[in-house]
Amino acid sequence: MIPLVDLKAQYHSIKDEIDSAISETLSDAQFVAGKSVTEFEIEFAQYSAAKYGIGVASGTAALHLILRACDIGPGDEVITTPFTFIATVEAIAILGAKPILVDIDPSNFNIDPNQVSSAISDRTKAIIPVHLYGQPADMKPLIEMSQRHGLNIIEDAAQSHGAEYEGMKTGSMGIAGCFSFYPAKNLGAYGDGGMVITSDYETNKKVRLLRDHGRSDKYTHLQIGFGERLDTIQAAILRVKLRHLNKWTEKRRSIAKLYNQLLDDTAVKTPSENTYSKHVYHQYVVRVPKRDNVIDILTEQRIGSGIHYPIPLHLQPALSYLGYQVGDLPHAELAAKEVMSLPIYPEMTESQVTIVSNVLHQALIL
Ligand SMILES: *Cc1c(COP(=O)(O)O)cnc(C)c1O
DSSP, rough: OOOOHHHHHHHHEEEHHHHHHHHHHHOOOOBBSSSHHEEEEEEEEEETTTEEEESOOOOHHHHHHHHHHTTTTTTOOOESSSSSSSSSHHHHTTTTTTEEOOOOTTTSSSOOOHHHHHOTTTTTEEEEEEEEOOOOOOOOHHHHHHHHTTOOOEEEETTTTEEETTTTTTTTTSSSEEOOOOOOOOOOOOOOOOEEEEEEHHHHHHHHHHBTTTTTETTTESSSOOOBBHHHHHHHHHHHHHTHHHHHHHHHHHHHHHHHHHHHHHHHTOOOTTTTTTOSSSSEEOSSSSHHHHHHHHHHHOOOBBBBBBOOOOGGGGGGGGGGOOSHHHHHHHHHHHHHEEOOOOOOHHHHHHHHHHHHHHHHHH
């Protein structure tokens, strides 16, 4: 049995450190806004090359609160990709702004800067690139456009902890970066968690108020806000895991390299890493012919797999009000039909990678 991701293996590899971090938190009993939250905010912001980190309840909350802090609302347009988890677009829609979905670059599955350029209008307020699967979107042209048109770039870095674009950490290039610590992410909590990072002091202050009922002290509320804080216990766990993240990222990168070698010269199209990227392989995603067939054979051999994502967002029932049709964003639609994610996690062994590759070889013949 080789799962898509193995959270038990990771826990067992660091059990003592995690157990003692949890039991210290239990003894302290500062379950909300405890010292681990502040410490983790400082450490993760530093890790991601930003001045401030604001711990929040999830990646979804991070996106929602930063868009609110950027005053995005009815009448505004926000340009993003249709090929992402729905949370990216939910944050725009929930504020009453209009998501403008543009097609992806089929070579790396990320938003195509040329498509962004032609979608900018008088109403555009922000661009949300998503660093999908752990590979940075092409930021340079996006940053140039944002400066020319006075737009904010908000990076959805939920899948790209530690990834780099021309040496710059994802999340640090726009006005803010949003991270998720959902358990299966590259840096995952044991429950939900998220963070907004920014180097802009005012933005930091706004998000900090919004996540905690707009309060400046216990019973003074400067504005209406939300209860979207990061728990102390999750922060304590994340502090332990952050110390292991670089090592885990290198493991992911070497697993990807091995897959690339073992799947070379087959009908499987392996992921390409852009020259500007340090890809952190949140997912190892290939394109395969006859995908359903391949997935069935992997499943028979007790090998996990996934599809990220089978329906592009412009064709989701929840977003039908936007009026997109089949055929509007062809690269995203084709990717949704062809992609599949293979098992990848830092504890995966070389022999497991070899087994998955061998089964794939067989599946392609059958
Ligand atoms: C996971 C994810 C989110 C949402 O994060 P949660 O912590 O699950 O709320 C947002 N965007 C992308 C691209 C994600 O992968």
